[in-house]
Amino acid sequence: MNHINEDDLHAYADGLLPADRRAEVEAWLAAHPEDAARVQSWIAQNRALHAAFDEVLNEPLPLELVRAASRQQTKPMRWYRAAAAVFVVAGAGLAGYGIGLYNAGGPAQYATLPQAAAIAHAVYSPEQRHPVEVDAQHADHLVAWLSKRLGHKLHAPDFKAQGFDLLGGRLLPGETGPVAQFMYEDKLNRRITLYVRRDETKQAETSFRHAREDGVEVFYWVDRGLGYALSGNVDPAEMGRLADAAYRQISP
Amino acid sequence: MSQTELIQHIPRLRRYARALVRDAARADDLVQDTLERALAKLDLWRPESDLRAWLFTLMHNLFVNQMRSSNSHAMCELDEANDVPVSGGQMEALVVRDIHAALAKLPPEQREVMLLVGLEQFAYADAARILGVPPGTVMSRLSRARERMRQMLEGQQVTKLQVVK
Numbered sequence: 001m002n003h004i005n006e007d008d009l010h011a012y013a014d015g016l017l018p019a020d021r022r023a024e025v026e027a028w029l030a031a032h033p034e035d036a037a038r039v040q041s042w043i044a045q046n047r048a049l050h051a052a053f054d055e056v057l058n059e060p061l062p063l064e065l066v067r068a069a070s071r072q073q074t075k076p077m078r079w080y081r082a083a084a085a086v087f088v089v090a091g092a093g094l095a096g097y098g099i100g101l102y103n104a105g106g107p108a109q110y111a112t113l114p115q116a117a118a119i120a121h122a123v124y125s126p127e128q129r130h131p132v133e134v135d136a137q138h139a140d141h142l143v144a145w146l147s148k149r150l151g152h153k154l155h156a157p158d159f160k161a162q163g164f165d166l167l168g169g170r171l172l173p174g175e176t177g178p179v180a181q182f183m184y185e186d187k188l189n190r191r192i193t194l195y196v197r198r199d200e201t202k203q204a205e206t207s208f209r210h211a212r213e214d215g216v217e218v219f220y221w222v223d224r225g226l227g228y229a230l231s232g233n234v235d236p237a238e239m240g241r242l243a244d245a246a247y248r249q250i251s252p
Numbered sequence: 253m254s255q256t257e258l259i260q261h262i263p264r265l266r267r268y269a270r271a272l273v274r275d276a277a278r279a280d281d282l283v284q285d286t287l288e289r290a291l292a293k294l295d296l297w298r299p300e301s302d303l304r305a306w307l308f309t310l311m312h313n314l315f316v317n318q319m320r321s322s323n324s325h326a327m328c329e330l331d332e333a334n335d336v337p338v339s340g341g342q343m344e345a346l347v348v349r350d351i352h353a354a355l356a357k358l359p360p361e362q363r364e365v366m367l368l369v370g371l372e373q374f375a376y377a378d379a380a381r382i383l384g385v386p387p388g389t390v391m392s393r394l395s396r397a398r399e400r401m402r403q404m405l406e407g408q409q410v411t412k413l414q415v416v417k
Contacts, residue, residue: 007391010398014369016376041402042370048351048405049271049371056267061259062280065266068287069258122256126263214256 004028009035013042058129066119112175114220117195117229118213120172120181125191125233132168132183142169146180150198152226156182157194157246164192164242176200192232192242199227210236219243223251258287261307264372268308271367272315274356282318286311305374309382312364319360354404362397365390 004025011017012025029036124131134142139156147154149171156166164184172179172195179197199222211218213231217239220229228250230243265286269279289310290297297306355363361383368379369390376394380387 006395010369010391010394011376014373038399038402041406042398045351045366045398045401045405046370049367052351053267053271053371056270057263059263059266061262061266065262065280065283065287066259068284069262069291118256119259122260126260216256 009039010042013039013046058127061123066123070119113195113197113199113227113229114209114211114218114231115213116174116179116197117193117220117231118211118216118218120179120195121193121216121218121231122214124170124181125183125193125231131191133170135168136166138168139166146171146196149178150180150196150226152198154180154196154226155250157249159184159192159242159245162238162242162245163187164190167191190232190234192230192234192239194246195229195231197227199225210240212236221247223247257303258290258307261304262287264304265307265311268367268372269311271355271371272360272363274352282311282314285314289314302378305378305382308368308372308374309384312382312384315360315364350405354401357404358397358400362393362400365393366397366401369394 008017008021008025012022012029017025029039134145136142143154143156146169156169158166163186165186167183167185169180169182172181174197177198179195182194182196183191184193185191209220211220216231216233217236218229218231219239219242220227221243222228228246230239230246232239232242234242262283265283266280269282269286270276273279273282286307290307293310297303355366358366364383365379368374368382369376374382376387376390380390383390
């Protein structure tokens, strides 16, 4: 057996050793009860740290911090221009929906939709313990509740055929009022979110657009007074198919 | 780097800051300073490098400056902060309070290593880069921190047993 040093014991406690070295450390610990007791204590310390502080991960983010992360520092209008620059026309899979070209003079509210949706996706989709406020077991209640808060009848699309199950949803604050977010997950634990808010801009309906906001793919459109944005860290072609499925169900 | 990327890192920065300085408001101030510093120094960040490690580096530097400028005051505050967060059963609360108190008694440089490795699960080499010290220093601080924690936590258990008798 190779000599086991102090660093190996720590690496063992932290789960950082390859399997063969781990086995050697275990053999050493079996023969050295004092070291075994120390290592056990260190493992318990790591667990205690998680027990004490993991709660913080599930707290809602303070608005000041989100603002601090979004502040336009060096160049004024940076985010607005960045958002304008990434709008591209959706691909061939979406033909037939009167695909709209981005219009630089378009209403500001519409321009913020993919960005707001991408941020909401980034904030809530990594959540392990509380990804949603109301889970999919209470889907009827969820849809009724969010419909009531938005003052508009909503529909949570079904993505089972695409391999994504509804996890649930939550109510979010938006610039212009309440926003509904539905979250879905597939077998690979990939998550997509559908962000729905009222849209008072009287946009031409069914114009389907795609944006990439910091690695989050967003497909968005406006239909009958609601703005929809489907977000995910998923390949754009697949996101396009999902958005297509959502669109067909919501606006048949 | 961009807005959503930065926002994705806020929960973990908050967790680390909360464990590092105890007081929730001060911890969030530290996170806010870190985010502002990150945006101000955007040009220094290399896109191919690990954003999370870079943010923790910025937070470490801010924390060190804070400790330096208000040294005795900050330490005193840390030692006196003994409020118990409400959670779970009594046993759990006891362990949580113990770990809070024990952490507060560690010297800041040991507390940082303890948290970067044990809570944030950085590799030893990343922790060394974040703290700007050689890997050997990380290991020796980790070793001292863990032994000190062990003595504190086991010492407390001994005291409690004596009380029960």
